[in-house]
Amino acid sequence: MAPTPAHPFGAAPASARRTTARRAAAALAAAGLLAAVAAPTPATAADGGICNRFCDARDPANALKDRAPVSATLHGRTIALHVDDGSAMAFGTVDNVVAGDRLWVDRSFDGGRTWDGGSRLGDTAAPGGVGGWRTRMYNVDDWNTGRIGALRACAQVTGDDAIACTGWARSDWNGADRRQAAATALMMDYDRTTGLFGGNGWWTSANALTALIDTIRRTGVTSYAYAVNETYDRNKDRTDGGNQGQFRNEYLDDTGWWGLAWIKAYDLTGDARYLDTARADADHMAGYWTDACGGGVQWKTDTAYKNAVTNELYLALNAALHNRTDGDTRYLDRARTGWKWLRDSGMINGDHLVNDGLDGSCRNNGQPAWTYNQGVVLGGLAELHKATGDAELLRAARELADASTGSSALNPGGILREPNESDGCTGDGPSFKGAYVRGLGALNRELDGHPYDAYLAQQADTAYAKDRNALDQYGPHWNGDRGDGPGHGCQHSALDLLNAAP
Structure with missing residues (x-):
């Protein structure tokens, strides 16, 4: 692990140190x-x-x-x-x-x-x-x-x-490698008054925080670890905008993103309050598992729509909680039941890609195969395999991963691109690819031989070479068409990619 820099932000000396400098x-x-x-x-x-x-x-x-x-x-x-x-x-x-x-x-x-x-x-x-x-x-x-x-x-x-x-630039402090540099650029978008990224991004901030925690764990550099506690303390009691405290929300997928972020925070710190919040989030989601379409968690507390990402998050969160809860059977049962329903729901199409959700007749609605729908399930199946050792879970995950990594529609020219990808970095869409590569990376680490190393390395090397400015900010298009970036969605997605790559 890389050492922590001697100059973490927030730990400045009381007065400037005077040294004899080499002259230029x-x-x-x-x-x-x-x-x-x-x-x-x-x-x-x-x-x-x-x-x-x-x-x-x-x-x-x-x-x-x-x-x-x-x-x-x-x-x-x-x-x-x-x-x-x-x-x-x-x-x-x-x-x-x-x-x-x-x-x-x-x-x-x-x-x-x-x-x-x-x-x-x-x-x-x-x-x-x-x-x-x-x-x-x-x-x-x-x-x-x-x-x-x-x-x-x-x-x-x-x-x-x-x-x-000139363009904007900065020093290479807290940028010793490309992950640290991208994390530093991401933190330019962290608002310490709200404890969120981009000022008020909600579920996208959960993803940004997750990417930041993954970087801390990969590099050992803790300069930005303060954001974990600040985000939690500033937002855990929020009850505005559909929030219900403990990061529970009327949008059940938003609840799932935050639950997984607090699992990561628990793994980083060992602080039990983060795990308790993840449990509250999972229980909140479970309260909206209904019999419509044979099961599944609905998308919103007042909307019966059954979609892929909400149920993939439900699978991943419950499997992760089981793996961190001694003597558990409840979370494991939920994860198993959630996967069986998702697998048989019809949302996985004949090309082994996952469409957005089910229509009013409980059939695949044919909406786009967004990248995050292809990736969250992979991380969930990797967690469930850790819990059970069931080889069939890895076989199913590989079938899905092979389909998405091999899709020319999702990978034009070999580089991942969101369906209808925007030129901007605002809104929800720029976060999707980050969730995809994060899930693929989790599966890749669970598999012998790490079969997706080459794919992930190609994506990361291309984005680093072609989609990065002097501040180590990334745009929406990893193939080098800079678009109108930057923004925290594009930035955390690139950081997720760098973390997932070997």
């Missing part, structure tokens, strides 16, 4: 960017600046590990953001300047959507007679408050209202 003077001089600047006095926490290892407005000559991941051009000038990975700070540069050209950096704590309070940091005007100019260095993150940031460099030339900015 030669590199800056070669770029014509070492001219002296009448820079502002270095910031302190008292005057509103941010202090992590060092305080805002540090001299770039003290940069420890300089790279320039993003740049832009304006009227023959190249603007660059230089990131110092050694101090988790960054500064802006511009070349070919004339007197009066302005340069600054912006800082955002929501992945580049807004930069209120972080606008025009280090705003400086170039004097005459210099080839290049630069700002002072500013912290990317705020460890004191747990805010995860990004910076960009902007410039405006003399006598022109036009402004050009």
